Amino acid sequence: MKKHLRTLLILSLLFMMTFSIMPVFAASASVKASSSVQIGTTFTVTLSFSGGDIYIAGVTASVSFDSDKIKYVSCSGDGEANISGNGGSIVLETTSTSKKSLSIKLKFKALAEGETKISLTKSDIADWDGKTIGTPTSSKKITITKKEEKPETDPVKPDPVKPDPVKPDPVKPDPITPSEPVVPEEVKTAIPIDIYGEKQYLWRTLTNVKLPENFTTKTIVYDGEQIQAAVNEANDLTIMYFTDDKGTNGSFYIYNGYNQFYKFKEIEIGGNHYIPLNSVGDEELPKGYNQSMIELNGESILVWSNTDKPDFSYIYALNRETNYKGLYVFENNEKTIQRADRKALELILESEKEENETIIPIDDNPTPEPEPQKEPEKDTRNVFERILDDNQIMVVLLSILGAALVIIAIMTGVIIVNKKKRKARIIARKRIMSEAQKEADDFNKRAEKTLDEIKENDQVSNEETAEPEETHEETEAVETSDIEENPEVKETPEEDTEE
Numbered sequence: 001m002k003k004h005l006r007t008l009l010i011l012s013l014l015f016m017m018t019f020s021i022m023p024v025f026a027a028s029a030s031v032k033a034s035s036s037v038q039i040g041t042t043f044t045v046t047l048s049f050s051g052g053d054i055y056i057a058g059v060t061a062s063v064s065f066d067s068d069k070i071k072y073v074s075c076s077g078d079g080e081a082n083i084s085g086n087g088g089s090i091v092l093e094t095t096s097t098s099k100k101s102l103s104i105k106l107k108f109k110a111l112a113e114g115e116t117k118i119s120l121t122k123s124d125i126a127d128w129d130g131k132t133i134g135t136p137t138s139s140k141k142i143t144i145t146k147k148e149e150k151p152e153t154d155p156v157k158p159d160p161v162k163p164d165p166v167k168p169d170p171v172k173p174d175p176i177t178p179s180e181p182v183v184p185e186e187v188k189t190a191i192p193i194d195i196y197g198e199k200q201y202l203w204r205t206l207t208n209v210k211l212p213e214n215f216t217t218k219t220i221v222y223d224g225e226q227i228q229a230a231v232n233e234a235n236d237l238t239i240m241y242f243t244d245d246k247g248t249n250g251s252f253y254i255y256n257g258y259n260q261f262y263k264f265k266e267i268e269i270g271g272n273h274y275i276p277l278n279s280v281g282d283e284e285l286p287k288g289y290n291q292s293m294i295e296l297n298g299e300s301i302l303v304w305s306n307t308d309k310p311d312f313s314y315i316y317a318l319n320r321e322t323n324y325k326g327l328y329v330f331e332n333n334e335k336t337i338q339r340a341d342r343k344a345l346e347l348i349l350e351s352e353k354e355e356n357e358t359i360i361p362i363d364d365n366p367t368p369e370p371e372p373q374k375e376p377e378k379d380t381r382n383v384f385e386r387i388l389d390d391n392q393i394m395v396v397l398l399s400i401l402g403a404a405l406v407i408i409a410i411m412t413g414v415i416i417v418n419k420k421k422r423k424a425r426i427i428a429r430k431r432i433m434s435e436a437q438k439e440a441d442d443f444n445k446r447a448e449k450t451l452d453e454i455k456e457n458d459q460v461s462n463e464e465t466a467e468p469e470e471t472h473e474e475t476e477a478v479e480t481s482d483i484e485e486n487p488e489v490k491e492t493p494e495e496d497t498e499e
Contacts, residue, residue, distance in 0.1 A: 027051055027125050027134020029061075031118055036143045037110045042073060045108060045118055045140065047092070050101040052134075054127050055396070057383075058095040059102065062122040064088055069116040069144060070108045074205040075219050076226050077104035083219040083228070109207075110144045117141050128383050128393070184208070184247040191225060193242070195253065195261050200242040206230060209241050212252070212266070213320055222255075229255065235318055235325045237275075239264050254278070266320070267297050269337045273320040274328070276301045280316045283327055286348045289314060294332070303330060314340065 033045040049059050065072075067088035075083045075092070082093045092104060108118075119139040127133050186208070190201035203209070205228045206217050215230040220238065222229075230239045230252070240261070243250040252264035254277070262278050288306040294313065295301075303313040311332055318325040327340035387393050 027054075027136055029120055029123055029125075029134075029136035029138050031120050031138045031140040033118065033140050033142055035141070036145060038145055038147045039110050039113055040147055042107055042109050043142075045106045047077075047104045047106065047120060048101065049103070049123070049125055049136075051125055051127065053100065054133050055100055055393070056102060056125055056133075057128045057130070058093070058126050060124045060126075061092045061120055063090050063092060063106070063118065064121050065108070065118045066116045069110070069112050069114055070118075070142075071111055071207070073107040073109055073207050074228060075104060075106055078102035084216070113144050113146055115141060115143050128387060130383060184243075187243060187245065187247040190243070191223075191227075192245075193261070195242070199245075200253075201245060201247075202227065203241045203243065204228060206241055209250070212239070212264075214323055215239065232318070232323075234323055237277075237318065237325075265299050265301070267299055267301065269296075269335065272322075272337075274315070274337070275318040275320060277316045277318065277325070278302050280304070280314075280327065283316065284349055285314060286345070287352055296335070305332075 028050045030048045031045060032048065034043055037043045047061065047063070049056065049061075065088050072083075072090055078094065078099065083090055084093075085091045090106075092106075094102065094104065117139055120137050123135055123137060124132055125134045125136070186203045186205060187201055190203050192199055193202050194200075202222075204226070207228075211217070211230045214234075215232050217228055218231045219226055220229050221227070222240075227240060230241075231237065238255045239252040240255050241250060242253055242261075253261040254264050255261055256279065265276055267274050267276065285304055286306075288308060289304040290306075292303055292305045292313075293300050294303050294305075301315065303315050305313040313330045313332060315328045315330045315337065316326070317328055324339075327342075327345075328337050329340050330337050381389070387397070
């Protein structure tokens with residue numbers, strides 16, 4: 001019994017080790033796209049990732065391509081995908097897929113004729129425990145051809161032998177067409193959003209948009225949709241591009257992360273360029289400073305001013321040259337700006353606290369609108385706690401565990417039955433071998449006995465054959481001796497004969 005329990009324990013450990021190792025080798029990736037595209041067309045490349053039997057928590061992948069032949073346009077697909085990088089290499093990050101496989105669709109534009117290759121040079125597929133279950137790579141070759149030209153002969157043209165000088169050439173375009181405005185492709189897929197009562201169209205990609213200095217593109221998720229935004233990573237600033245329904249009057253809007261936007265503005269003061277922000281973050285201002293609007297370089301700028309001190313106002317802005325974000329003091333008469341003296345500001349705030357004066361909180365909204373939604377609390381649970389709280393994942397895990405136990409039980413039963421069969425076969429083989437050996441021994445004994453009998457018979461036959469010869473010789477010898485002893489007897493017949 002102990003031996004069976006030990007065997008069952010070893011089999012269980014081996015099975016669980018195999019079960020945990022198998023997904024590593026089962027992870028895979030592929031790159032799929034059309035083998036041939038034409039210059040100027042936009043085509044789709046599908047990156048597919050599979051975790052085998054393991055649910056994928058996220059994927060990080062590096063994609064390289066020839067930027068002289070093709071250009072990255074946009075991204076869509078499963079999970080929350082973030083795209084970073086520039087030129088001929090991009091880095092793709094996806095999270096929270098809760099699937100065993102996922103696919104990401106990348107759009108590229110063909111630029112030049114020739115053969116090129118899109119390569120998945122590096123990937124890291126992780127499970128919900130944060131472990132890597134595979135690092136597959138793949139690639140796809142694409143041939144870029146010239147755009148097919150329309151044939152010069154048009155079958156609907158009138159007979160060239162009989163031209164009609166009055167009738168317009170049917171091949172010529174409609175004279176109304178050139179006057180119609182050309183709507184960019186980005187507007188056709190843009191997302192309509194109301195901003196301060198005016199409908200604007202949010203572009204999904206920034207491929208054909210010039211970015212402000214110190215900003216790079218990044219794919220984010222807005223209202224469940226993947227949008228390519230411009231970000232300033234150092235100052236945690238995100239902007240998105242909007243136009244009207246015709247693709248004109250385009251401008252960037254700052255996104256505060258709560259589905260709220262305000263216009264991205266840039267003002268020049270003293271040779272420096274500043275980006276005013278509608279929130280002071282965690283800053284505190286002295287008593288009496290409230291929000292107000294001022295006109296500066298043709299733009300309406302949000303400031304915090306005090307009616308008792310009309311010469312100065314506070315502006316919260318980002319300096320594009322120095323990349324510094326914080327409070328600035330703006331002199332309303334001379335139109336000059338400088339960084340706020342933090343030590344002096346702290347002294348004012350401390351003196352107000354000592355006098356038990358209430359510091360006026362700063363409203364982050366420039367207009368008297370309803371209070372903004374509070375930032376949702378970050379999920380501090382670890383992966384194990386999230387799995388325990390997720391009923392669907394627990395059901396899947398319990399199903400896997402139950403299946404593993406059933407498989408272990410079946411394998412154990414099969415092994416025990418096979419062992420018994422093997423033991424029975426060994427016993428039967430030994431019995432057969434023993435009986436065969438016994439029969440062989442009996443046969444050998446009978447054969448030896450038969451040989452002995454044959455030998456004895458041969459000997460007796462030889463003796464019987466030799467005995468008559470000896471008797472004949474003895475007879476002859478006796479006769480000879482009798483003649484010699486009795487000569488008279490021998491001669492008697494002769495005498496009789498003579499007579």
